[in-house]
Amino acid sequence: MGRLKSLMLLLLLVFLNLVAYPVIAAGPPTCPADFGGKCSDPGEWEGEFFPGIPKIKYEGPSSKNTLAFKWYNAEEEILGKKMKDWMRFSVAFWHTFRGAGGDPFGAATKFWPWEDGTNSLAMAKRRMRANFEFIDKLGVDRWCFHDRDIAPEGKTLEETNAYLDEIVALAKELQGTKIRPLWGTAQLFFHPRYMHGAATSPEVHVYAYAAAQVKKAMEVTHYLGGENYVFWGGREGYQSLLNTDMERELNHLARFCEAAVAYKKKIGFNGTLLIEPKPQEPTKHQYASNLT
Known part of the structure; x- marks a missing residue:
């Protein structure tokens, strides 16, 4: 009799699990933007x-x-x-507000309710306000960012810089006198133009674009009172030595860094220039693989 009761209880638990699982799995995400819907009106987020x-x-x-x-x-x-x-804890804008909880093998799993599925300037402003509410409630006084995390990319560099200026002006207003960036940096790895590197790209116009992007990112980091500026060469490396002129690429990278140091001094930025090492990913081998 006892074994029969145990078996019935086990069957009941299995049944309840089968009933509950579709409900949990099919539950709507916090934001339906990935299904073509809208999380909210295009205007300002209320509350x-x-x-x-x-x-x-x-x-x-x-x-x-x-x-x-x-x-x-x-x-x-x-x-x-x-x-x-x-x-000196800081809120990383990229991971906190732009990361969608996905990986190379799966779709996004995290949806903020204020997202509307766009990368518009209005959406960028909404994210920035969310960032500073988060910072305030967490009780930290530093944050960090890539330039393209916080502002959308336009059709031209001039348009992109104008977008960035508008968002940075809002950030300056929201951070007040207490909060400031621990570091800022330029995102030189996401856009297809950087598929073969930024400072080590074989295309001179890509090299020049990367230099202009770093110039602007350093300016806004300085304007916001940033303590450091970071270089992460995610695309500065190689997949194969068969088509890589390492000496030339390293010389180009060195000249790029020298120009950045010179510009830092020119604009009076007293922050520290940092290099973030990583041995690989996305490239097979990154030139800044370690700090030794």
Whole structure:
């Protein structure tokens, strides 16, 4: 009799799981933009972006509140400096607001409710406002960005720079005097023009475009009070040595970096220039594979 009850209970659990799974799997995403719908009107987003989420506070390791810091106490002094000055956390705009939770083998899995499925200037402004509400509620005072994360690319470089200027002006207003970028950088890897590199591209017009893009990205980082400027050469490398002139490419890369250093001094940017190393991906081998 006991075995029969156990079997019936097991069958009941399997049945409930089969019934519940389609409901969970078929549940609508937060935003239906990928299905051709609209998440909201094209105008300004009304209300909070993260409603019901209070400012995150330190409550100590014994707190049961999932929206509280257990160990990070921003104002606690350690060896003469506040913890927030030792740990300069920043909100990465790319990962936080542009990442869709997909991978090379699957579709997007994350949909913000304020997204409308476009990369318009109005949408960029909405994302920027969401960014600073998130920063405020999280209680950090730094953020970081790629230029093309925060503003759309236009038909020409001039149009693109105008879009970027408009978004940066909004960011300057929203960040006030307390918040500033930990770093800014130019996105020199996503657009098809950079498929064979930016500073190491065999096409001179691509090299020139990349230089102009870095110039503008460094200017806006400086304007926003950024502490650093980052170089990540995701496309600066090779897939095969059979069609690669490494000496020439490395010379071009060195000249590119020298020009960036010179321009940094010219505009009075006191931030540190950083190189982000990575051995590979998307290229088979990246020139800035390590810092040794």
